[in-house]
Every structure is written in C-alpha cells, then in structure tokens.
Amino acid sequence: MSDRTHKLSHLQALEAESIEIMREVAASFERPVMMYSIGKDSSVLMHLARKAFAPSRIPFPVLHIDTTWKFREMIAFRDRMAKHYDVDLIVHTNQEGVTNNINPFDQGSARYTDIMKTQALRQALNAGQYDAAIGGARRDEEKSRAKERIFSHRNAQHAWDPKNQRPELWRVFNTRINPGESMRVFPISNWTELDIWTYIYAEDIPIVPLYMAAPRPVVEREGTLIMVDDDRFRFNHGEAPMTRTVRFRTLGCYPLTGAIPSTAGTLPEIIMEMQAARTSERDGRLIDSDQAGSMEKKKQEGYF
C-alpha cells in the first residue's frame, strides 16, 4: 500500500488508525504485551505492529497462551513467525491444568476454556505484570464486542465492567490506570472480516495453511466437522476419521474448532467463498453458543 493517492481508501485509513493505536500503547504504558493467537487477525496485528515501529523492532513482547490443544501446524507457524518478525515470544501454559489433565474431552468446553485459556491468561498477565495487553478482537465479530472500547479498562482482577466504560472521543485515548489495573487494547476494532482478508491479500501477509482447503482427517459431530489432529483425539463409539477436503474460517483448539467443507485453496478463492457464505465467522467456535450472552460473560471474567 505504498502507492498513496490524494485521499486514503478505507483500508489505508484503517491501517493508519491501527498504527496510531499501537504507537499510543508503546508511548503510554510501561509494560505492554501483544496477545498472539496465531490466527489471521493475529497475523494482521503482527504485520501492523512491524509497520507501526519500523525501523525499530516491535517494542513489546508477544504472548501466546498455549492450551496444548492447538493444531500442530499453528505451533510450527507461530515459531516461524517469531523469527520472521524478530519479536520476543512468550509462551504460557496453565501448568496446574496440565497436571490435572484438563482437556476439552473430559471437562466440556466451558470449564476447559476457563481453566486453560481465561485462567492461563490471567496467570501470564500477572506474571509479566503487563499494564497493557494488545488483542485482535474486532467489533463485527460478536454483539458484546460491538460495544467495547478500543482502550478497554480492566480492574486488578482483569474484569471488564461493560456498564462503566470510559467515554472514548475522537482519537484521544484515556490511557491512565492505577497500580494493579490494566488496559486491553484492540487496534483492529473497526475492521471487518472482509477487511482482514483483503488486507492479507493486498499486503501478502503469511497465514497458517489451515485456512486453505486441503484433504484432512475429520469426524462429524452434530453437523460440525472436527479434525483429528493428533492421537489424543477421543473417538466416540463407532466413530472413525474420514478424509475430507476442508478448511478453517477460524482457528483455536482443534477439538473445539469446526472445519467447513471447501475447495478454496488460494486467498482469492477464500475471499470469494466467504462473500458467498451465509454463516457468520464465530459459528465455527463451539464456546460462544453455550448460552446467550456467553461472550459478554466470558469477557467480564477476563477472556479476550
């Protein structure tokens, strides 16, 4: 996007807005960190961070909460990207959860997510004493996110108080916090899923190959295709993996992430398929539909 014309296109405007937010974090906080989930939004975030601070290095570490149930390809991609972008990568796993063998099969998605993601995140944020955590959430993803601030205050327990949010005017961000409190910052709040994909295409940003269709071993459960990524997978009685050509619209823990049947093997094909799709992005995530308002509840408890 170096070809600048007299007026900025909406994608150029979004890019500039995100860069400004990243710089505000670096300038206003003592110990910022950037959450890295390895998904496409994280890929965009990483790319924007590099742009924001060039020619300097990205001036904060990148934090990945590893539940130990991510797709293997994601982990390999994460380690490649840490080198590619020359960032300090911090990986945190809730060791207590590992010791107690917390997994998505035995505990159910709600409890598993709470222990291996939400609690793990709190542990990591407390351990690093981070006063600001940059995340890749977008307002178009989910209804409660549509109302979240770009600079979103968290109390010392990392909780969000949706009824007591600070007014956020112009681009004057209130970055003040008291000791123990922190800020969650969402630089790509105003991007849509289509913006993300067109930007990845325009800027040639690396993404995990799982987004592209390929033959993969899956089982079908209640209409959702779950990939058998390793030998820890628990088959139900009579279940066996079958090979289907699928891809993922969103990436998380493999037993909790639904694949979609697709033959879209290139970025343009993905974008075209997405434009024709009639299901929203988070539909492939099993954790959101536990109960109405469940994302809002998770966020109040400290989930991203």
Added chain:
Amino acid sequence: MSVNPAQSAPATDIATWLQEQTDKSLLRFLTCGSVDDGKSTLIGRLLYDSQLILDDQLASLKKESRNRAVGEEGIDFSLLVDGLTAEREQGITIDVAYRFFSTDKRKFIVADTPGHEQYTRNMATGASNADLAIVLIDARKGILPQTRRHSFILSLLGVRHVVPVVNKIDLMDYDEELFNQIEADYRKFAEPLGFDTLQAIPVSALRGDNILTKSENTPWYEGPQLVPYLETIDVSEDRSLTPMRFPVQWVNRPNLDFRGFSGTVASGQIKVGDDVLVASSRKPARIKQISTFDGDLNTAIAGQAVTLVLDREVDISRGDVLSHPGETPEYSNQFQARIVWMHEEPALSGRSYLLKIGSQMVPATITAIKHKTDVNTLEKEPGVKLGLNEVGTVTIAADKPIAFDSYGSNRLTGGFILIERISNATLGAGVIDFGLRRGQNLTYQDFDVNRQVRAELKGQEPQIVWFTGLSGSGKSTVANLIEKRLTAEGKHAYILDGDNVRHGLNKDLGFTDQARVENIRRVAEVARLMADAGLIVLVSFISPFRNERRLAREVAGDITFREVFVDTPLAVCEARDPKGLYKRARAGEIKNFTGIDSPFERPDRADVILDGAVESAVDLSEHLYEALFAK
C-alpha cells in the same frame, strides 16, 4: 439495487473486485434521537436489506424475537444491535454499538447511540468520530427534548451533515402534511446550529419504506431514499487543505543513526524539504525524510501514520506539535471551551484535572464556569457547576502551555478530554473555542531579592507544613506547639488556621463541595506567598478531599511541602468535641460536617502520620519536630 457485495462480485476477476473493495470510500455516521424512536430497528433494517445478516444470526434472531413486537419478516431487528444482556432485558440501548456494512459504493461504520437522557455522554462519544448523523424522529411524537439535545450536541461536536429521518410514518398513514410539519419544526430549531446539509426523509424502518427504494406509500415525497443518499453525499472537509499539524506520538530511535518522530498527520500535508516549526520551543527544522515500513514518501497527507526525520538535532518529545512556519497552532495555557460533562461527580471551578489533547497531557483547572447552555432552548443560564450530561462554556488554565487550534478549524487539535486524577475516569469532553491571550501576556515579574535571599536572611528553609485531619483531631494544638518551639529557636513561623481564615479572607464561602475547593485554593495560594516571603507556614485545615490537598501541593510548586495527617479516630474527636460542633452536627444544626454527613478522604501520601488517639499533643509535637526540623 444490489447492496450485497457478493452479488456484484464477478467471480472470475477477483483482482478487479478486490481493487474495488480497497478503493471504496468510508463514511462514519451515527444514529441518534429519543428512546423508542427506532434507531436499533433502523440499523437492523439496513443490515437486513444489505443482506449482511447471516443464516446463523437470522436463526438466533428469529428464536429471540418470539414474545416481542415484530415486523412482517417476523424479526425484531433491534435484537441484532442491542448487544449487552442488560440491554436485551431492558429493551434499551445503553452504550455506543459499532456496526459495519458496505454497499457497491461505500463502506459504512455506524455508531448506534443511546436515546435515554442519562446516556447523552455515550451519544457525544459516537458523534466525535462521525461525519454525518441520522436523527430519528418518531412521526407520532414529532420533535422531543432529546431530539433537540442530540442535535445541539451534534453541532457542538462538529457533525456538519444531518439527516432527520421521520420514522414510523406507516403508523400515521403516510401523512404528507405531518411530515412537512415535522421537517419545518426541525429546520426552525436547527437553524442556529449551522449544519452544512439537512435532508429530511420519511421512512418506516420496520417495513422498509424509503430505505433502499422509493416507497409507493409516499408518492408525494420527491427526495432521496436513505441508503442511496448515504452512498453519495460528499462529506469530505478536505483536511488536506487545512494547515498542517503533526502531533508527535512516539520518538522512534532504533539506533544512534536514526532519530525519527512517529505520528499521524492530523491535517494538511507535509513534504520532504518543508520547513517546520516546533510549537513549544518555536525551533525550526527541515523535513529530511518521511519514513514508512513500505518505503520513504515524498508527501504525507492527513490521516497517514508516518515517521518524520529532521535535518538537524532539535529537542522534540511526545506531545510536541509540528507545523509550517506562518501557520502555527495557538500555544497558550489558557483558553475558552465548551464542555460536555460525562460523570456523576460534577465539574467544579478550581478543581484540578488532567487534560489530554492529542498526545499532550497536562494538569489543568477549570478557572470559571461562564454559563451553562439549556440544550432544549439553546439559552444560556448561570451555573456554578456542571452535572452529568450538562453542557457549559468554561475557561481553562493548564499548568503549562499546550498547542491547539479552535475545534471549528480542526477537530483533532481542538478536542480534549478531562480525566479525574485519582480514579482516572474520563469526566468530560471539550471543544476549544479560542485561546485566551492573557495567558501569554501574563508573565512572572522577576525580582532581584528572591526566596533564596530571604531564606538566607532568616536562616531557615521556607516551607509549608499542611496539617489535615478531622475537627478536634488536634491539628491546631500541635501546630501551636510547633510554632512556639520554632519561635523559641529564632525561626519565623506562622499558622494559617481554618477557622480564622474563614472569618476574614474566606468569609464569603460556605461549606458546599464547591466552596470547600475554593477555600483550599485560596489558602494554598496564601501559604505559597508566605513561604515565598521566607516563612515556615503551618496550615491547619480539615481539608477533607485528596484532590484539594493535591492541589495545595501543586500550588506550592518548588516550595517544600509536607503533608501531616493527624490521624485521630472520629469517636475520639467526637468525645473531645472542643467547640461543641459534633453535638450540633448530630442534632442536624450544622450541615455538611466532615465525618458526620460529609466524607473525609484519608491521605494516601502523607509525609508524617500522627496517631492522635494514643499520644498527647506534646508528644505528637515532639515527634513532628524530630521528623521535620531536627537536623
């Protein structure tokens, strides 16, 4: 008309289609108006008609729409945008929700803002980033106080284009005369607000009349339909033509060979080779390089995030503003502004806040509330404080000069927020009208005999010792003993006592929160003058509020200031009751009495804490002397 990008996308030529996607312009607008005028329904309708509601959302929407009022499609559209559980339960929108949709021609970011009066602040938030506003009006009710309030705030926050959408026209049999009357009423009210464009449209958000296409139910209406109007209106203010402002956000220094200033061009444009001036120091420099990750630029325009490299070493840090010589921003510590108050705790003159404008943050005080504006009549009325959702014209003095423009000429360098200094809450938002010159002309007179000389003459360190504590805690008793001891040593001290000062200098002040603020401010100023004259000033004031004690510390500036907390429990003070005041307060004869019906905020940064319940006054004064004056 097709508004779904999927329908218009030629699957064979993805590159062309993607190019079209990236080249679209962006319109940020907000929807506002009184509660129940149907804002959320309208946005739901826009998304539905744009076919942006997806299958799973539609299914969950239909499920949730049971037991609710719905239109022909069997859907309560407002459910789609009222995101928070509390809102779904109460059926109201309590916070700004951002929504995104796009058509063949434009991408839209919509701020859906609350209608209830107590959430006017959220509406102002939505307006601050909007280029255009849809003002919903219920055809059955016409113009309501909230319609006027919102329109006024739109004008205050510089939204130049308004679209009064007369909704629920279906419920009034598509009455032409009614629509014309509402439009005329609105134009009359809005005339002094000075919007650039105003286009009224009769619609039914529930049924879809005049949203995308001309409704057969309103043959008499000749104007544009809502979506086509939003797609084509030109809202560009051409920020590129206004004077260049570059607020420095972050100093970019990867190594000794590179020193750049990162920031976003707020307005105008900047070229390599341009001469620029630093607003604070008025030091000149020339642009040597405009650096981005994608390569160097020759020109950067408003909205671009870049890193500037200058041709020489100039002292610049975050908060500095670069401009072209001859087109510099104002640089002053005092200005007049209009503010929207957004917090339950009222705005008081004399109280110190943090002011943030662009990347500059400074302590600042509201020096005067000139008047409030009645948002229904637009009339000015006197006011001594601003409550939640009130709008007032004020003068503000910052602790040091800042660079700014009037909001009318530049939204990004003329808008600021005020932050509470303890809780860090955002209390209010303001737009600068003009700088006050007296800030620049009033410089401090330098005299040859200064504090240092006077201090040496007296052989003592001038300082302020600020006693705080409940009435009857023993402040004045201890201060008296200290003064006697200092005097005996040939030192020159003076006690400023709360009661005594209230008999003279402050006899015009009562005991409201506001009067207490002013009381402390005056005493702090007097204490500073006396210390500057070389004295050791012992201030004995209840001074119950942290903010005011902090103010006193700030007024003292570079003079040594020590806070002494005489920590005597209320029960002990009340038992002593040397002046009989507690008894009277308990009997209801004295109002706003600290400890009884007015709070005492315990100091969290006292230099000395004296335990007034345990030790005698003589012992306390010994301790204090040891702590403060023993060499």
